Amino acid sequence: MSVEIDDDYVISVVESLISHHSVSGKEDGISRWTAGELRRLGLDVVEQEVMPGRANVIATLDSGRPGPTLLFNGHLDTLPVQPGWSADPFTPRRVGGRLVGAEINNMKAAVGGMIGCLAAMSHDKDAMSGRIVLSAVIGECDALGLGTTHMLHQGLKADMAINGEPTDLNVMTAHSGVSQLRLTVQGRMVHVCQRADGRNAIEHLVTILAALDEKALRFKPHKDFPGLPTMNVGVVRGGSMASMLAEKAEALIDVRTVPGMTPEGVRADLEKAIGAIKARDGSKIEAKIELLGSPQFCQQLPYHVTAEVPVVGTVAQSHEAVLGTPAKVGTLFPQVFYGTDASHLLHAGIPTVIYGPGKVADINVPDESMAIADFLAAARVYLMSAARICARH
Structure with missing residues (x-):
């Protein structure tokens, strides 16, 4: 050279x-x-x-x-x-x-x-x-x-x-691959004095998040990807006033993936898990899980x-x-x-x-x-x- x-x-x-x-x-x-x-x-x-x-x-x-x-x-x-x-x-x-x-x-x-x-x-x-x-x-x-x-x-x-x-x-x-998703829960906003007529989106979001972890994911372990996959809830937000039931709440979720997993597959896994949580809870939870899109985020394969x-x-x-x-x-x-x-x-x-x-x-x-x-x-x-x-x- x-x-x-x-x-x-x-x-x-x-x-x-x-x-x-x-x-x-x-x-x-x-x-x-x-x-x-x-x-x-x-x-x-x-x-x-x-x-x-x-x-x-x-x-x-x-x-x-x-x-x-x-x-x-x-x-x-x-x-x-x-x-x-x-x-x-x-x-x-x-x-x-x-x-x-x-x-x-x-x-x-x-x-x-x-x-x-x-x-x-x-x-x-x-x-x-x-x-x-x-x-x-x-x-x-x-x-x-x-x-x-x-x-x-x-x-x-x-x-x-x-x-x-x-x-x-x-x-x-x-x-790892990186999938990021938004979980949105819809409620009905009322004052606490009328709480029987409302639905607190934050309470329902907490119910889902407490039961959601890596066990919801379908994957085959890979020797070159130790400790993966992972799931992390990095952002939670919702509501407007402490005295009001929250009309809407959301969480941003990061999933680090191994070969064989795709962003669409992760979304489907979480959607299935949320459906099971709703059925088990017996409440009228209204929840939607979606992949973030560009320019906010570029979904990534391993x-x-x-x-x-x-x-x-x-x-x-x-x-x-x-x-x-x-x-x-x-x-x-x-x-x-x-x-x-x-x-x-x-x-x-x-x-x-x-x-x-x-x-x-x-x-x-x-x-x-x-x-x-x-x-x-x-x-x-x-x-x-x-x-x-x-x-x-």
Whole structure:
């Protein structure tokens, strides 16, 4: 490989990404900066509007020769920044070999490493065949795939992909699917002095939720998905006043799934379970369960590839060449409970591996940081993988 990662450049890119406050829904500034930087590198750049003020950045380095298309995929949006920082989260600072800054682990360091890889490869296009595409997308943290699914629906294709979600520089080949649903219960609103004439939606919702758990789900356990499936009620809301019976109440439910389970199957399982609860309770519960839809949420199937998939092997080999130790390849814990854009890519027919810097315990915490050596290593693994996949023969 005749090109190398420019460490100072990669660090500066990661610092620039950190400096943009890009919580989901407010990606405009970071998208414009990323597009401008990739154009400065000489890449063909498309700013793909997904929703007003929310644009994916799709950048292509094309050799002009036939060959494979390698896709790098990472999200620009972030979770809301947690309180408790000792300094401004968006002013990156270097402390003892670490870079401190908001959302460096999820996943601004990985995106910076991918940009560093493209910068290096752009200096030696004569050694390339095919093309390398970077998709820096919006809407992963809030909708779990709004940007990536839009990009795929617009026709983006690739022969293989590397997603940079934080795996602590391990090669990840499996994670859960994610189904999210809304359970709505209808009541009849009256004042408490007339409660015999009303129906409290909250009471009926509580009755259902108290009896609803993973036993409602049909599934076949899978050795690569330990501890799954899971069900979590994350939001409950309803009513208007303490003195009034609630006319309506709802709960948002998250189900993490294993291969063989689908969002539609999960909905059917919960509908059946709710029907049994209503029959057992003997009350006139009016309840409806429905899957959330885009743009609020992008339903996701389980992600699962094998070590024999070529892009998995290439990244694992590049990791060993860069770091000098064999890569851990397979199911990671707790990352097996993730949802990522890799699922959407895989189920669109693009073999995808997940590999990125960052530790789960360091994500979205006050004074979040990452070892600079880790994201520079990831950039080198990305570069070596790209050079091997797109080598000119």
